[in-house]
Amino acid sequence: MNADQLSAANNIRLNRQAKEPLYAQLYDALRSRIVNGQLAPDRRLPAVRVLAKALGINPGTVVSAYRELEKNGYIISRRGSGSFVQEGMADSLATDQAQIPYLPRLDATDANQHFIDFASYSLNPDRFSTSTFKQAVNHILDRDGGHAFVIEDEMGYYPLRESLAAELAQRWIKTKPQNIQITSGSQQAIDICARALIRQGDCVMVQNPTYPGAVDAFKACGAKVIGLNFNHGTLIDELEKMLKIIQPKILYLMPNLQNPTTNSLSRLEKARIIGLAHRHDFWIIEDDYGSGLAYDSNTLHTMKEHDPDDRIIYVRSLSQIFASGMRLGYLVSPTRLIESFAGVKRIADISTSGLSQRIFDYYLRNRLWRKHLTGLKLAYHQQYQAAGKLLAESFGDRLSWQPADGAVWFWLQLNLSMTAAEFCTAAQNLGVLIENGDRYYIHAAPHNRIRLSLAPVKEADIAVGIKRLAELVSQ
Template sequence: MKEELFNFVSIQLDRNGKTPLYVQLYDALREAILCGQLTEGYLLPPVRRLAAETGINAGTVVSAYRLLEKNGYIRAKRGSGFFVTDILVQSDEREDTREESTFLPHMTPVTDGIDLLSASPSPDYIRVTDFKRVINEVLDRDGGYAFGYQDGQGYYPLRQAMAGYLTKCGIRATADDVHTISGAQQGIDIVAKAVLSFGDYVLVERPTYAGAIGAFRSRGAKIIDAPMTEDGIDMDAVEDALRRFRPKLIYVMPNIQNPTGYSYSNAKKNRLLGLARRYQTLILEDDYISELDYSEDKLSPLKALDRDERVIYCKSFSKMFMPGLRLGFLVVPNRKRAHILAAKQQSDGSTAGLTQRAFDLYLRNGIWAKHSRSIYDVYRARHREMRALLEEHLPHTVTVYPARGGLTYWLKLPSGISAKRTAETLAERGVLVQEGSAFFVNMGLDRFLRVSFAAEEGDRLREGIRILGQIITKEMK
């Protein structure tokens, strides 16, 4: 529906759309201000008049005005109404009032100390010689074409190879469904960009991956969470949140969740899909580590059970393979393909052609299969060793969450022991761990730590855990 307002600003409100009317009105007015159609000092129409002219209720207009005021686009003057502010003068101030951005320490190389922080494989396991060979093969075969602008959706042969790989994991996908991305972090970011508008709700697990919280926040989304339990997210809390907030997106890690290490039962996976269908919402499944599932009965991706095109599947290989290569994949429902492609192109045009071509050969020549088997064996053994070290050195009052795979363990310290202080004391002793508060949307309990066995082994790993146990025991006294 189209409404003409204030002579020259036209406002389109879709009463049947999913975006709340007040957010639509906010977006339209904000756009008019940013484009200079409504300039500094312009007096906005009184609430009742605007409500009557647009056929919406006064409360909706008030909510839109409040949001504009909160974000500095308009200012209330007592007795007179709302005026457009000088946005150019205020833009710096507005930047300063944004929520603190999320820094991701696990993505920064650790150069000193015992590293129980990094959650990606040690550079020693990267098959540099194999990679040299495939790079040379690409250069001999494709020459300068490897360096030109690439298809924004990704190098077609690699998308075909990925579709084949995913089919083996139970996901029915063709090359057209697959989008190459520059790492899963970018995948989350472009999904947020493609799906969310300012003020939309996103539902996440509690705790959840800090990088996702940062990406959703950067889009102005409101994040709500539901607790993780041992067999997946608390479904009653999910249903309640869906009913009350109608989130546009649910972000989950159904297999080997970061940071808890928990995985969803198939019953919960199916129930989540059913709820997403009932409440017409999309799910973003982050599969960042399922190759490192050390159990016999292998987990199925949520996407493999998706009969209703509700799930955007995001695949990272960073935990297995050269995280610095910045490569990942999305499987996107047909109706969202154009949005995702546009967001990707606006983000970085395309993922580097040389990298995509090299990884394509890596997959096709069977090097990947060989590499992933050897990485799997190394980390399965270390996962067991780490569990034994934690049991040996930590007081029994520390809860070690029973991860069935991955590269980390999630720990809950006894009541009264601060995780923040423990992490700081550990750093002073030369041991780095991830303190848990980064994984919570709203400051969680100061009692969680995530410890990784990705980068250390043998004596150094033992020493790190020994010091951790010693510090917690001392704190308890």
């Protein structure tokens, strides 16, 4: 055993008098070294017999420990080469990165301060027509009376499911109301998928970076999460490489205007992924988060349009583009999963608000939804263009990003001496909230990315907020 391999066995102490089996003790010792980074990704572990001799134990004990590490996704075995630390496991995050706050939190001393919020996902309330909403509510109460408040079937209000099926058909997604599950936001839709499909130790592959709420849902169900670097031209290569050594249960991805990168997959890339799912037998969760406000949504084709195996679970948030506080979303379920998903929904919260569902159904049937979307798209398109111009003028080459047709946020790269965390803290001290991009990464966060959302910000505050941010680099 060479010096590099020998270091893997250093300080491992196995207690032969303990109740815990020796292989379990060895598993815990190696796992802790992988998690804390002592055994780096792609690091080769000592050969079984070599490690057994170094520790004075039976080779079968090492085999059992390695088998458990591989089963739980910490290492991979390569025929003829040995065992290696798995690249991209969520558990390999450094502890400081794992504790990145989900969103900026304000303490009591900040309560009376006016913050310009570039961090939230919610739409600007001023973009919502309350008069149209009152019209919808009054119509529903006059029509349905107290029935508007009954608990709906766990699948959702059937007329809304009919309306959504018709709406989806205009986006080339052919489905039936029976396959549509209404949820309390897209986060619940993802959680339903996780609870229904994942068992302890199952592998879920995601884009890296990706939406952390989805990762949290998968990990809460015991999944091992592997990140695939989402750069143009590399995602498919990484996926094919990983499929040679790992069998995933789920591939979770946002193929259009991905959150946070704003990148989109080509139609060819989408088709290749569907082919790989068929060949390797895994589910695809297609989270259509970003395309709702795309200025030309006809160019952003979903993967669900072409689903010959009925293995794509299509997830859509309505909260993000309608009324955030109403918490509406839905999923389109493969037929063989309908009962499983309905069962999980029943356990989770029985049913989504019947009144909220009726309101959205009214918007769809009376063509108010298209009018609402058209107004939002125009407003945010103008806002995005104006903000991009201000960022370029204020920061120059100290800030860079990939322009995206339809995004309502910027995925910014800082070309500065300070880290993203330091920049976010300094911005908050100036009354501006932005997101540290580190929290979106499964592994290898570059510490120089921030997410700046335009969705919640009043138009008049955008210039003020960007001006304050620019002060941080002019000092």
